[in-house]
Amino acid sequence: METGTIKVTKRAIVNSRVNKKLRKSGLLPGNISGKGMESISVTVNESELRKGITSHGKNAIFNLSIDEGNDYTVMIKDIQISPVKGSPVHVDFQRVSMTEEIKAEIGIKFKGIERIESKRLLLVRQIDIIPVKGLPQDIPDEIEVDVTNMNAGETVCISDIVFPEGIIPEIDLEQVVVSVNEPKRADIETETDEASEVENEL
Template identity: 45%
Template sequence: MQETALLNMVPRTSTSKGANKLLRNNGYLPGNIFGKGMESISIAVKKDEFKKSIKEYGRNAVFKLVDTNNKEYTVMTKEITVAPLINEISHLNFQLVSLSEAIKQEVAFKIIGTEFLESKRLLLNSHVDSVPVSGLPHDIPHELEIDVSSMNSGDSLLFKDIKLPEGITSDVDPELKIITVKGLKRQEVAASE
């Protein structure tokens, strides 16, 4: 079970482009909290605190957002918008969650062991970067690790080959191809030497 990250938030009174730019210039990230049966709440969190929390707890962390009146919201990050030209986070969407109800969340794959494939002159082709999984918020993993170090040319990894953590399920097709490995053709090997 993962820990809950604590983040302070402030309400946003204006959601205009200019107001959001001013927030960003002052070190805040504009965002929204949404959930079933509630109106969206416009908020802002400190950019440095959010980035530190994501680094420490992971992309699928459970956050306790606390407003200036000490009202708490238990949330998970649903969407992180990145400004493409500057590659910086520009907006956040948080989903209100209950720690006792299963949710659906996208989980990324972390591929390890690629250096072994490279040493054997093999190419890795990743077909899928992430998959939707379901489970209790604290059980949702930050990422699903895939070790490719023992794979050989012609090998494929299907979704059914990945062991999900206890309490986590997915409705992804078990035959979904996640990774394939192939060898370099002789011409490619000669050209790279």
């Protein structure tokens, strides 16, 4: 697995007023934490962080280069988002070892949604992420679930998904991930009425 590199700087002063100034200048406050170490407060360039995630993925392994010469192998544990502006306000990095399992969350990518829609069926997503554990270098950003050949009344559970080798789901195996349903009668009648109105206008 390719490792991304992100330069961070240690923070000497930690308070909300300083954090606000940092964000205005394009920097994000954050911290590095991990087993057997004290948390380190840092700042990271928001643009550089975005580029790293775009290039390598949110669950990628990153090498954090601190200006004093110390490097840390980390994964992004969490990015806090402002509920008002929708922009990141804080990032948590988790120090990892390539030989120790960690817990993470992977996204779900559905393949074949257009086929479901062509059959006038409804795809109902029950969950958006799957908690898993495994070695850091084996954890993917997302897992693909193929719904192409699903019909009304069918479901996909966690137990139906083939995970990469070494990745173990940390969730009930009977948890429904997605189901396919027929649209409610009211939805069909609404679509029919709308179609009739268009025809009458023509």
